Amino acid sequence: MLKRIISGIRGIGHRVIDSTWRLGYAARFFILVLLKSTTSLRRFGLVIRELYFTGVLSLIIILVSGLFVGMVLGLQGYETLQKFGSESAVGTLVALSLVRELGPVVAALLFASRAGSAITAEIGLMKATEQLSAMGMMAVDPVARVVAPRFWAGVISMPFLAAMFSVMGVFGGYLVTVVFIGVDEGLFWSQMQNNVDFRIDIANGVIKSFFFGIAVAAIAVFEGYDAPPTAEGVSGATTRTVVTSSLAILGLDFILTAFMFRGIS
Amino acid sequence: MPPETLIEVKNLSFSYGSRSILKGVSMTMSRGKVVAIMGGSGSGKTTLLRLIGGTVTPSAGYVKFDNHVVHELNRDALFKLRRKMGMLFQFGALFTDLSVFDNVAFQMREHTDLPESMIRDLVLMKLNAVGLRGAHHLMPGELSGGMARRVALARSIALDPTLIMYDEPFTGLDPISLSVIGSLIRRLTDALGTTAIVVTHDVQESLKIVDYVYFIADGVIAAEGTPKEVSQTVKPFVHQFVHGEIDGPVPFHYPAVAYHSDLQLEDRLA
Amino acid sequence: MQRTTMDLWVGFFVLLGIGALLILSLKVGNLSTYGAKQSYGLVGNFENIGGLKVRAPVKSAGVVVGRVTDIQFSLETYDAVVTMRIGSDFTFPKDTFASILTAGLLGEQYIGLDAGGDETMLKDGDKIMITNSAIVLEEMIGRFLFDKAAEDDDESF
Numbered sequence: 001m002l003k004r005i006i007s008g009i010r011g012i013g014h015r016v017i018d019s020t021w022r023l024g025y026a027a028r029f030f031i032l033v034l035l036k037s038t039t040s041l042r043r044f045g046l047v048i049r050e051l052y053f054t055g056v057l058s059l060i061i062i063l064v065s066g067l068f069v070g071m072v073l074g075l076q077g078y079e080t081l082q083k084f085g086s087e088s089a090v091g092t093l094v095a096l097s098l099v100r101e102l103g104p105v106v107a108a109l110l111f112a113s114r115a116g117s118a119i120t121a122e123i124g125l126m127k128a129t130e131q132l133s134a135m136g137m138m139a140v141d142p143v144a145r146v147v148a149p150r151f152w153a154g155v156i157s158m159p160f161l162a163a164m165f166s167v168m169g170v171f172g173g174y175l176v177t178v179v180f181i182g183v184d185e186g187l188f189w190s191q192m193q194n195n196v197d198f199r200i201d202i203a204n205g206v207i208k209s210f211f212f213g214i215a216v217a218a219i220a221v222f223e224g225y226d227a228p229p230t231a232e233g234v235s236g237a238t239t240r241t242v243v244t245s246s247l248a249i250l251g252l253d254f255i256l257t258a259f260m261f262r263g264i265s
Numbered sequence: 266m267p268p269e270t271l272i273e274v275k276n277l278s279f280s281y282g283s284r285s286i287l288k289g290v291s292m293t294m295s296r297g298k299v300v301a302i303m304g305g306s307g308s309g310k311t312t313l314l315r316l317i318g319g320t321v322t323p324s325a326g327y328v329k330f331d332n333h334v335v336h337e338l339n340r341d342a343l344f345k346l347r348r349k350m351g352m353l354f355q356f357g358a359l360f361t362d363l364s365v366f367d368n369v370a371f372q373m374r375e376h377t378d379l380p381e382s383m384i385r386d387l388v389l390m391k392l393n394a395v396g397l398r399g400a401h402h403l404m405p406g407e408l409s410g411g412m413a414r415r416v417a418l419a420r421s422i423a424l425d426p427t428l429i430m431y432d433e434p435f436t437g438l439d440p441i442s443l444s445v446i447g448s449l450i451r452r453l454t455d456a457l458g459t460t461a462i463v464v465t466h467d468v469q470e471s472l473k474i475v476d477y478v479y480f481i482a483d484g485v486i487a488a489e490g491t492p493k494e495v496s497q498t499v500k501p502f503v504h505q506f507v508h509g510e511i512d513g514p515v516p517f518h519y520p521a522v523a524y525h526s527d528l529q530l531e532d533r534l535a
Numbered sequence: 536m537q538r539t540t541m542d543l544w545v546g547f548f549v550l551l552g553i554g555a556l557l558i559l560s561l562k563v564g565n566l567s568t569y570g571a572k573q574s575y576g577l578v579g580n581f582e583n584i585g586g587l588k589v590r591a592p593v594k595s596a597g598v599v600v601g602r603v604t605d606i607q608f609s610l611e612t613y614d615a616v617v618t619m620r621i622g623s624d625f626t627f628p629k630d631t632f633a634s635i636l637t638a639g640l641l642g643e644q645y646i647g648l649d650a651g652g653d654e655t656m657l658k659d660g661d662k663i664m665i666t667n668s669a670i671v672l673e674e675m676i677g678r679f680l681f682d683k684a685a686e687d688d689d690e691s692f
Contacts, residue, residue, distance in 0.1 A: 048541070048542060048545050049541060051545045051548065051549075052541045052544055052545050052548075055545065055548045055552075056544045056545060056547070056548045059548065059551075095563045099559060099563065099564075122362075125361075126360075126361070129356065129358055129361070130354045130355070130356070130358040131358050131359070131360055131361070133320065133354070133358065134352065134354050134358035134360075135360075136320060136347075137318050137320070137347060137350065137352040138347070138348075138352075138371070138372050138375070139344040139345070139347040139348045139372075139375075139376065140371075140372070140375045140376075141344075145375070157548070157552075159552070159556075160548065160549065160551070160552025160553075160555065160556075161552070163552055163555035163556045163559055164551060164552060164555040166555070166559055166563075167555040167558050167559060167563075170563055189562070192563055193562075193563070193564065194592075194599075196563050196564045197564065197590060198560055198564040200590065201564065202559050202560055202563070202564045205559075206556070
């Protein structure tokens, strides 16, 4: 019995040390990627190519999800608000929830599972098939040539995707409450515009999504680059990308929200 | 005049953690020759190539390439040196997101400022040399194993290197592709005046094309010589390897305790 | 590699993203109503601000003319110092009267400005001299009950 407890504690300790080690390694890799980003900035064509794969190919899922989330928000918000006779505030509700929270967070979660996992799998497979070693032997740094462009493409596309998600959501809310239910259109927009502040709500939402983009892209490229060069290794890394990014997004969201809305309301 | 030495390997040792892969290997390779490095699986052949390419650092000894000690170079000098080396990886390692044309053009675009029209001519020349000029628009996924290997070969000679390293170029190929690759290695080496190192365990094919053979076993050089000397040798290890005998100095059995004690025959009989 | 089609798609993507940001700022947010315009700052001391918050609107005759940007507590006068930014289009006389009002019974609180008749206008950084505190419901009820009790006491004599 005592033996089992001791081995259990040892296992926990081992895991903690192991993850700390990995975290440090990941941080070093992140710095390395930043330092080697000059190539991708000089040859922006590389980033544009990756923008296609991370950004453009995520468009459909982001737009459709945004529309549905907005429609649900409109429906739920209307149900609750009409009990208090303030159904005209439904525009405010939809817009504020989307711009402040749901837009950046849900878009980032979708982005992690759509583009993040693809980045990890691609880099992991390139490693497993020795493409990265081959690049190194050709005197081309794989971090500068393969990793950095994918990282920057992720960072750039995330705020755009989050903004599109929010716009589609607002449109979805408008569709449900104004077009289907019949809330006054003028009140819907004016209430929204009166209560959504550019600097506090919209700019902060964009800043959030920018941070989420950095987190997802950094995790995705690191997991891919660090993946064991086998089929199981790559599939495990892909799963880890989605899990770790989702946790990172939600954790970061709390921290950023605490910073941004401190002292207000 | 003896041919000029391109690569000198001296007392080279390397270990992964506590497991030593190479224990004091010495060899010299002169310009314009095709040298084969043979040995069983896991004998450290590929590691030797990595040491020459400078992707790993030796624990003792050195590799001298073109009068530079490889592991003492800094990063920039090493990258400069690697431009003189081409390497053909075991399964080609073509960039799967680039077409055949872009794969061959990769190094030219990364390392030179040649105009696109000149790159086009050069790439088609390289592809023509391996007989795949007509396949320049295909993606790596659309190629057969042998064709992929030939494209990778064209890619590794893209910048006219002084040394080409072939890591198991014959693995998993049908007999026709195998002879094609074999003769290409020989012809390209002669035509471009390069040096070639072929790491392989395909004895019959490689003995046809190489000038000199090194056998590696247990991290040391077990035998060396010209193909003629090697095939007539009486050394038991080389004989076993060349003729593919099942048992010999390289045992069939992984080291184990005596068979009858493993099956606990004594206990049962007792 | 079809570079051109890919570039086209990425261009389309970026345009869409910038468009979304513009819609958010102009249509969903209030950047179009005051944010982009020039503004000037005013300060006012209030004995009690009630539930006034940063970002609350400043209205005159019911029209939003600015926003509250900062609320501080003054240790010299022991009252609240409210900073607000007013759109440059709206100028008010020196003797303007600022009071904290409530929109409806339970609505948000805002600052109402009643223009006076002075010739000189308030400039950036000026202080509004005449202020009226928020009406705090508890105080009002407390006063009402007190008065009522006093009345009852009078009657008993």
